[in-house]
Amino acid sequence: MNRFIAFVKKEFFHILRDRRMLLILFGLPLVQVLLFGFALTNEIKNARIAILDNDKSQHSQQITAKLLASGYFQLRENLRSNTDIERAFRRGLIKLAVVFPAGFTADFEHGRNAQIQLLADATEQNTAISLTNYASAIIRDYTTDLNPTSQPPMVIDVRSRMVFNPELKGAFVFVPGVMAMVLLLVSALMTSVTIARERETGTLEVLMVSPLSQGQILLGKVVPYLLLSFLNGCIIIALGVFALNVPLNGSLALLLAETLLFIFLALSIGIFISSVVETQLVAMFASLMAMLLPTIFLSGFIFPIESMPKPLQIVSNIIPAKYFIAIVKGIMIKGAGLRYLWQPTLVLVGMSLFFTVLSLRNLKPRLS
């Protein structure tokens, strides 16, 4: 036991003496969470719009006022002709143009098919869709407010409610994603690099000749990173809850236990990587390539898995982060318990065992 403690102590010296390592370890999560939480958001606020009012009536004025009062839109300019619309879009001044045709009021008040044209800049397609949806809803609202009684017969009133995240906050999606990414990256990258470094400097050989068993060496490598990564996970959860107002509806204990499981998986992947590579540099690239890119693109963190082509959907099944993100979302936002989350949990357990066994089998012959 004393031997093991001496080993773990040494690992902490390595980590604490390496400024770059410390920066990656604790700077990365902070920057990521704050970046994704505050800067990179897909919520729409104060989108710039232009109005082309060819009707100049009370109705057109009121609809405009209602749009601007919603908080989603901000008036950039009042246009005078159709050619102005194109100019404004080309110069990137506006995201949306609202056109009231001449005779709008006349059509509206005589029950004819009154039209308003919405033109959106679809170079950002998601924004365009959201903006036209918001604007349509506001305009529809205006008409129903005007004649609450004279509804035509047989109307289906569709009411949608955004369950779990009524305000459609981006942080709800990003916090679990960032957590998965940071933990995976930090744990896998750090362990693979630290073992590769011992191999490179020849100290691994000396450790193998020493009375330390292989298990003690591996465990000694894993324990410090397990502790530090767990601390990291707690920081991210705290930032999410207190700074970004992500709810914590489920059990904190379960969330921490799942986090620990995920870290263990990441560490076993890190050891696996170090068992197949020769140098620190290769270890670093392998970790980045094998961890970071698939986690960002295929875990559902940024792009929904449902909208991927079939082959990529299949590939996404082997991305550990996919399961962890599902678990974190389940616990934090939906308040789900293990009863609902046992499947992804089991997958993570299975993956951990797989990589642990694989790296143990690989490491032994590779050390000698």
Add this chain to the structure above:
Amino acid sequence: MGKAVITNQLTKKFGDFVATNAITFDVEQGEIFGFLGANGAGKTTAMRMLCGLLKPSSGQASVAGFDVYRQSEKIKQNIGYMSQRFSLYEDLTVRENIRFYGGIYGLRRAEIPAKTDQILAKLGIESVANSLVAALPLGWKQKLAFSVALLHEPKIVFLDEPTGGVDPITRRQFWDLIYEAAHQGTTVFVTTHYMDEAEYCNRVSIMVDGRMKALDTPAGLKTAYGVDSMDAVFQILARGTSTK
């Protein structure tokens, strides 16, 4: 006195390649045993089998009285090892390195400070006790690595080309440390390709292409081959040429 190392037809194959081919030799306790050979002659492979890093393909060997197949854990407890890369942690201080190696070799916590002071005094490096090893000159690192390998008072210490890359004076000083250890009863098993160092050994073996071609005292070898330096003996055996 028992033998420190006994091998009998010790062989290691990697696929079709025979790295160490049926070598048989004994090393006496307290002896300085030189293990010579060109790069790729099989020295490192043989040494790794004796240290428990590699399983032999066939043949027998025992180190410090323990069998290499069945008792490698016992062997590890009784040997010291220093590789050509010195195997100290550069981002740890001198003191921390000593404490670490003392720790993993199971020294009691109470005896480590005294051991540390003893090493620092012997090497005359008290002034850098709390400096990072990275800042030390090569010769100091080397002597420190050797002292660390002896920290747990092993019966045998294996040195794998310990003097690579240092100047002749430092090498001479390093050999003084080796003599001192041997004098205190530690068996020293050393690989080298410096022929002047071969002269310092009690007995020398020369490996060529996985086989042990010669084993005797330096004087005995020189007489047998009728030359006046170990370098000449090595030329005859390893290259098949005579320098005369």
